Amino acid sequence: MPEHEGPAESSGPRLSDPEDARRVVTGSATANADGAVAGEQSPRATVPEESPEAAGHEASEDAPALAPIPVGESGSDQDQDEHGxxxxxxxxHQVVNNHFHDRVDAGGSVFGVGTxxxxxxxxxxxxxxxxxxxLEFYMPPQPHFSSAQERLTSRNVVSLVGQDGTGRRAAAFALLREVLGGHAQIRSLSPATSLAELADxxxxxxxxxxxxxxYVGDVQSAGVQEFEMRRLSSQLRKSGSFLVVTSSEQAIRLQSLKxxxxxxxxxDPSELFNHCLKESPDTTYDPERLDELRALVSTLRRPDDVVAVARTLAERGLEHSLxxxxSGERARVHAWFRDPTRSAEDTLTVAALAFAEGLPERTFEKVLFGLTLAVRNWEHTMVGATVEAAVPALPELRIEQSRSRWSVTTTGLIEARRDYSTSDDQIRVERCVFFVSPRIRELVLEQLNELYGLQLWQPLRQWLTHxxxxxxxxxRTEIAAGLALLARYALAEVEENHLDVWSAGYVSQRVTAALTVQFMSADPQLASHALNLALQWADKRGxxxxxxxxxxxxxxxxxxxFESLNWLWYLSARGERVAxxxxxxxxxxxxxxxxxxxxxSLTLRYxxxxxxxxxxxxxQSRAATAAMLMLSGPSLDGSSPLAAGLLRNSSPVAGPLGRLWARLLLSNRRRAALDALCTTLSxxxxxPxxxxxxxxxxxSMQEAMTERQWKALRRDLLxxxxxxDYAEDETQRLARFMLGLLRDRS
Structure with missing residues (x-):
């Protein structure tokens, strides 16, 4: 192999790409002017300088050791991680191709007319x-809004503290519009942004x-958080800028930052609805029917839902809104659960389906049987019996038509249909069990959480763990989707009894926990909670x-x-398993x-x-190793190199991809980078x-090299x-075209 020019001629980041020179404020506000993130500290800045974690070695783990590995999960830690x-x-790959998206993206208003x-x-x-x-129908809630505006005007920063679904997000933008006018730029920052970092x-x-x-909160004491908030207030006042934070009482020290x-x-939903009517186009409605609609609206809890009703009224009329x-999906589910003829078997059927939707009937029956058995075992425990207790004599043999019973007792909620997306062989396609709409699944989980207690939920926990x-x-993917929906109504239940435990469990449990976080991240209501949970696992939890x-x-x-990139880079500096x-x-x-x-492009530039x-x-070695995996790895479907897929799908990505490749070609990974380049061209x-x-x-490669380095690349590549392996005429012609040795390929 001819001699090549090493990286010695590089003098730091080249700012040939304008995006590299812009300051990234979308992450944790730690980016420098090159787009790099300084230092090897945890992005939370909670790892001491002398910590063994910061030195790249694993700290002692507080979490309990893994239990014996179940059948099918034997092997070393590395084997398990690779399997996971x-x-x-x-x-x-399935989510990217929307195989699951339609069934887990059940966001929207509570009655299904908004998003x-x-x-x-x-x-x-x-x-x-x-x-x-x-903000089309926004009504400032008083006296909260006036108090917040006064604090924002005087201190340039205010935190709106309350529960999800109370309109804090809309209020944040309404407040900024009030103090800045309607044309000032607004930037959203990561919920994990540190107050100290932002102030600095x-x-x-x-x-x-x-x-x-x-906002997911800093880990500092109340006094430190107050000090940083005052510093931030001073910084914002000097620049004439304003910041609005929305948070829960758990994330911010309310007493010290009052x-x-x-x-x-x-x-109040009735007041908000009347305000929306005033802002809507003038239309005459039947007074009695409108009062009926007002009565129904008064039961809604989320401002988004009230506004959605007003929009439906304006666009589709009074009768459709009523x-x-x-009789919408919420009313249907509500009535089903309160039907006095509903049996325990019916309740267990919808409960099982909430975490196991889309399975073939024969598979779902086994899953449902497991839940029924868990409930019966729990009943035995409650009355003091043991599993080994004598089994009573069987009654007269009776084989129930369970599949037909589902269609009768769960009418309007569950359906069985053939899912042709699961197989190319249409003869082998089985009937699978689904809720009639994605929204029904979420509403069923809401009712299960609202109506039932330990008698259902304790065996459900055991069943889900099994x-x-x-x-x-x-x-397990469906379990993750179900838990993500349940988290809207019982976040503590999902985190404490499932995700936090599973995150240190068997590899199958860890994959399920990670998938749950992924589904939660797609929900605006849960995304910041999902981020906070992942960061807790990442930071000194073993x-x-x-x-x-x-x-x-x-x-x-x-x-x-950007937050994910920062934390993954931090984790890549830890012990080899985590790296x-x-x-x-x-x-x-x-x-x-x-x-x-x-x-x-952002990932490649980073x-x-x-x-x-x-x-x-x-x-340098860990950076090169990470880059090499990106350029040599396959696409998600495994059909071609990832780099080839990126070039097929987007020509602008060729710039940042070529500049990253150039860095590797000028490093000690040159031969591997050349192999990956040849494989991509092939x-x-x-x-054409x-x-x-x-x-x-x-x-873009040539721009990042000296003339001597570029000539060396030509020799080595040819x-x-x-x-x-690469001797095809078309591959060689394409390589010559890339190197500028051919004007075209005709």
Whole structure:
């Protein structure tokens, strides 16, 4: 192999890409001007400098040791982790292709005529047109709004403290509009942003508005948090900018920060509805029918739901609005659970389906039997009997037509139909059991949580734990989807009894916990809670939970991409087991964004900047290892190299991809980078439409090299392409086109 130029000629980050030079404020406000994130500290800044974690060694683990590995999960820790990531990758591929999305994305108003707002959920600049739309029917709840406006005006920062679903998000944008006017830019920051980091950052721009939605809190004491809040207030006042934070009482020290906080509660639904009527186009309605609608609206708890009714009234009329509230899905589920003829078997059927939807009938029957058995065993425990107690004589044999009973006793809730998306062989397609709509599944979980106690939920917990250990991947994915929906109504139940326990459990449980966090991250109401949970696992909770956190951060990469990148990079500096998981997650984060040019480009730029700013040999090695996995790994479906898929789906990604490749080609991973480049070109050889994209890839590499380095690359690449594995004429022609040796491929 000819001699090549090493990385010595590099003098730090090249700012040839304008995006590299912009300050990223969408994450934890720790980005420097190059897009790099300084230091190897935990993004929470809670790991002491002398901590063995910070030195790359695992600290002693507080979590209990793993129990004996069940059948099918034997092997070393590495074997288990590889198996878990293999399962997780399969589900990521299914979610990206919407195999599960339609059944788990059940967001919306409680009566099914609206959708949950995602305004400001993803960190970054907020579309002002979206703000206008969200505030179309906004009514400032008094006296909360006036108190918050007074604090924001005088201190430049205010925190709205209250429960989810009380209108805090809309209030945050309404307050910023009041103090800044309707044309000032508003940027949403990550809910994990540290007050100290924000106060220290020079990224606060004059005359801007900032929001932190569903703030997850700092770990400092009350006195430290108050000090940082006052520093932040001073910084914002100097720049003429304003910040509104929405949080729960658990996330913010309300007593020590009371001068910055306002307790928030939802406006009266009747008052809000009357306000919406005044803001709507003038229409005459039957007074008695309108009063009937008002009575139904008065039972709604969320401002979003009240506004959705007003919009439906304006767009579709009074009768449709009444029908939606009177006999919609919520009313149907509510009436079903309160039917006095409803049997325990019926309740267990819908309870099992809430966590096991979409399974073939024969599989669902086994799952349902397991839940029924768990309930009966719990009843024995409650009355003091043991499992070994004598079994009474069997009654007269009777075989129940259980499948037909479902269609009778659960009419309007459950249906069995053939799911042709599960197999290409239509003869083998089985009937599967579903709720009649995604919304029904969520409403069933709401009613189960609202109406039933220990007699149902304790055996349900045991049943779910058993399935998380032994269920197949499809079943455990449905369990994760069900838990994510349940978290809307019982977050503590989901976190404490399932996710936190499973995050340090068997590999099957850890995958299920990570999938639950992924589904929660797609819900605007739960995304910040999901992020906080993953960060708790990542930060000094031991290597097992850290591996689970790394997996969960892949799903969090869509709403909180920069935050996920920061934490995965932090985890990649820990012990080898955690570092391997972090590198695998960085690769999956890129693979999941194969069709998303913006996200893919940001991930590639982030890793390249990390390579360019690495100074210590160990840091350089881990950066190169992570980058190499990204460029040599397969796409999610395994059909081609990931790099080839990125180039097929988006030509603009060729720039950041080529610059990252150039960094590797100038490192001690040169041979592996050359092999990956040849494999990618071979995968693209039959796609002439990509000629200019490939040339752009080569051009970005050339820009990042000296003339001598570029000539060395030409020699090495053409030499390697003479190998029989790459000796196809089209591959060699494509390589020459990339290197600028051919003008076109005709």
């Amino acid at each position: 990531y293999g399962e997780f990758r399969k589900v990521i 949950a707002s995602r305004l400001g959920l993803t960190p970054g600049l907020v579309d002002l047109a979206e703000v206008d739309k969200a 950052s020079s990224a606060v721009k004059p005359g801007h508005g900032y929001v932190i939605l569903d 001068s910055f906080c306002v307790r928030w509660s939802a406006p 029908e939606s509230l009177r 399935l998380s250990q032994n269920g197949d991947l499809q079943l 290597p097992v939970r850290a591996v689970t956190a790394a997996m969960a951060l892949v799903g969090l990469g869509r709403p909180y991409q 391997w998981a972090a590198r695998s997650s960085l690769y999956l984060l890129l693979a999941a964004a194969e069709d998303d040019e913006r996200s893919a 890793v390249r900047t990390r390579m360019e700013t690495a100074r210590e040999p160990r840091e 995968a693209l050889r039959d796609e 439409d990509l000629s200019h994209t490939v040339r752009s890839l080569g051009g 030499h390697l392409l003479s190998h029989p």
